[in-house]
């Protein structure tokens with residue numbers, strides 16, 4: 001499977017692609033595409049969606065340093 005042709009390219013590093021992560025809602029329903037993470041470990045660009053609000057970079061900030 002050619003991942004880079006399925007998922008959108010990372011706009012930050014232009015090397016990795018953004019892959020979707022799923023999560024589960026309060027009622028057990030699967031939330032598809034809850035968050036997107038860059039596949040480039042040097043980039044760690046992340047984007048997540050909480051209650052309709054988009055947050056950028058909050059996921060990876062904790063793991064730096």
Ligand SMILES: [Zn+2]
Pocket residue numbers: 010011012013014015016017038039040043044045
């Ligand atoms: Zn990236």
